[in-house]
Amino acid sequence: MTTGDTGFDLTDLADGTLTGPEWEEWLSAHPDLAVQVSMARQVRALLMELRAMPVEMPADFEAILMERLRRDDTFLGLLDLWLAGFGRVLLELLGALFGAPSPPESAPSGTGR
Amino acid sequence: MAEFCYCVVDVVSSGGDSLESLPPETLARLCRDTLPEDTRAFEALVSLFKERVYATTYRLMGDREDAEDQAQEVFIKVYRGVGDLDDSSTVAAWIYRLTVNTCFDALRKRRRTPARAWAASFGPEEDEEIGYPDTKMPTPEEVALRGELRECLEETLWSMEIQDRGVLVLRDVEGRPYQEIAEALTVSLGAVKMRIHRARLAFQQLFGRLCPELWRPEKASEA
Secondary structure (H helix, E strand, C coil), X not given: CCHXXXXXXXXXXXXXXXXXXXXXXXXXXXXXXXXHHXXXXXXXXXXXHHXXXXXXXXXXXXXXXXXXXXXXXXXXXXXXXXXXXXXXXXXXXXXXXXXXXXCCCCCCCCCCC | CHHHHHHHHHHHHHCCCCHHHCCHHHHHHHHHHHCCCCCHHHHHHHHHHHHHHHHHHHHHHCCHHHHXXXXXXXXXXXXXXXXXXXXXXXXXXXXXXXXXXXXXXXHHHHCCCCCCHHHHXXXXXXXXXXXXXXXXXXXXXXXXXXXXXXXXXXXXXXXXCHHHHHHHHHHHHCCCCHHHHHHHHCCCHHHHHHHHHHHHHHHHHHHHHHCHHHCCCCCHHHC
């Protein structure tokens, strides 16, 4: 039985999802795989140490984020305005060149959403 | 609906109760109805998730500056996408998935293991205290040993292949369920378990080489 074939069960054994005398027996019957499970358990225990070690947040994280969002929104708003203006000029130009009707005026307020 | 939600925001923020005390799914619903005009619910959502998101980006990216960039990126995606979230009860899992995917994308672009900038930024400053869960004050030797262990663990993790590091961070450091990791990496449950096992063995090899004094092999029967 290769590790590739049993990787699924070995992770469950290392994590304690599969427990019980039948699995201990199985491990005793496969000493080389039992060594792997033991190593995996040790690695898991070591890495769990990191979970308890605090990660310090950078200062002003939220302030920087909100500033970035405000800047993005302003930029997108300006881009929107610019594109709308550019679109209108383009339509007028096409109209002048090919005789298409000029774009309609904006709908009066209160006629729709 | 929007008017109702504005009222909720106003009631909560004026009633002495803070928005941060609301569950994430309520905040997500509020964000959907109040952004971009009113950012208070979004700010509360950031406040609720920022530490979790930053800890994950830090562990995956292996560099404080990159971790901050990616954490910012995650919240920008939250800001832009929270309105399209169909089921607000999944907001926590969604943010987590965004975090993991954002980091993996960045790491794939970087295509190299992180620079060792972490070494300079690693751990507490000389005059900084470390938080311990127990009330007993650690001795200077314990502090030094813990610092050394952390340095070794992080150095080993950040020297690993992206995929191996990813599954170990998600499973062993952050304790995420297999299913969630499988979804984040878009692979099957069986593939995730296999990858975790192989990554642990790879970690053991590397850790034993980088920090032999800290690796104490046990006999299989002791485990």
